[in-house]
Amino acid sequence: MSFVRLLTGLALLLLAPSVMATTFTFTAIPDEDESQLRTRFDKVAVYLEEKLGVEVKYVPVKSYSAAVTAFRNNQVQLAWFGGLSGVQARRLVPGSEAIAQGYEDQFFKSYFIAHSSAEIIPSDSFPNLNGYTFTYGSKNSTSGRLMPQFFIERNLGKNSKDIFKRIGYSGDHSRTIAQVQAGVYQVGAVNYKVWETALSNGKVDLNKVSVIWETPAYPDYQWTIRGDIDGKFGAGFSEKVTAALIGMKDPELLESFPRQSFVPADNRDYEAIEDVAKAIGLID
Template identity: 60%
Template sequence: MRLMFALILTMVCSAANAADTFRFTAIPDEDQSRLVERFSKVADYLSDKLGVDVEYVPVTSYGAAVTAFRNDQVQLAWFGGLSGVQARQLVPGSKAIAQGAEDAEFRSYFIANTATGIEPNQDELPESVAGHSFTFGAKTSTSGRLMPEHFIRQRFDEAPDELFSRVGFSGDHTRTIALVESGTYDIGAVNFTVWEAAVEDGRVDTDKVEVIWESPTYPDYQWTLRGDADERYGEGFTHKVQQALLDMTDPALLESFPRSGFIPASNDDYGPIEAVGKSIGLLR
């Protein structure tokens, strides 16, 4: 009987500890193996700062990140602008608590295979992009789809499938670069930080693909936390999480994003993203 009681107690304690684990995810905007390696180190950092077990939960798509957040499989997420708005609509009370220093004024790069002969233009998206094939990133990516589509419609007063000969969705920014570099698509839209990191690491052949236009700025990525965090992990936990993110200064950790650091954010910062999402039918 004592052995049975001890076994039951152990099982109950293990279940309680598992329930108390604080879990986070990140939209898969780059190669998944790179993200797992990098964000596992972020989990260790947060565990040390917060005094709870922290686990990084990888997901296979932007939609899966939003679903995991909605279902309470994760309590914190590194979302893009659009996916963050979607998640907060589904989980009332959730809060954007921090963004990268670069995210208040984020940009998309339009890139083209140099064989197209499209000349870069600093002022506007070149008119000569019309009739070429084009790839976005993920369907709900802010920098790889939402804002690029907005700028395309603004510039040409046409939907992408009316302007281009063929339109696709690569799934993430790394694939967009690879598809344009190989000539599978003539043009693509990418997150500027992923492009710059790839160029710096020598993962892009800039003789084959180049930036032809840089977009105006807009708010993008952010950390969003579920609104019941204090109830579940203790009073003041939301503030502790935010402070841990703001205090993250290790370059090796910041490279995971990649960002130079984090600054405070609020739901109101993403009003422009919500407005654009509604205007092109990606948000209700």
């Protein structure tokens, strides 16, 4: 063996541990109870490791803004964002792409829920919410804040702060349900998937809280990946991640989201969300 080939072989051996040690990290907006998120996304990490052939780690965060910050700072390379947080993240990281969304995320919706004491009759027409107390979810939630605020202000013709007696931000959809059910707020807006899951799990008392109105459909959650990912993990890695997400077929894993499948997504799918966020002043 030549001296040059020997040196080349030694160099490859030295490089191998660092390549092997490269970890692909991802996060998700904390839209539900933390223990539920950990169970779901730790399983996603195992699935992605098998499909991608690299170490994969789920990095939990405490807020929607923290998920966006982690993505911006390259602490994570992939994120399960809501519509608004995805728009925010992609504006901060040029070249990043929405690559997959749940089948249901193409036509997502929010439920407006009310405590029984509010005596609001469910209707297809937008309810008169003047003078009630109201809670959104996170301030940066698409289904818990952005779209509900848009529909409230469009239908009632004035700013939310001029409509409600008191406005709160619960932080996530599970807490919104709990707070309205407990009567802390008379009315709230919630992700319809979280509501339906809570209802099927027996966590909703329909004698205390019920759905009074549902929004028209809009695009929401999506997986977004950084544009520089191939530079770290090799050419074609982004396509491998996309294929793995769209190819997720495990019924138990899909049900944990809950989604029936994942389908391709594109940044253009969320232009309407960006337009609404600009219209109500959440982004410039």
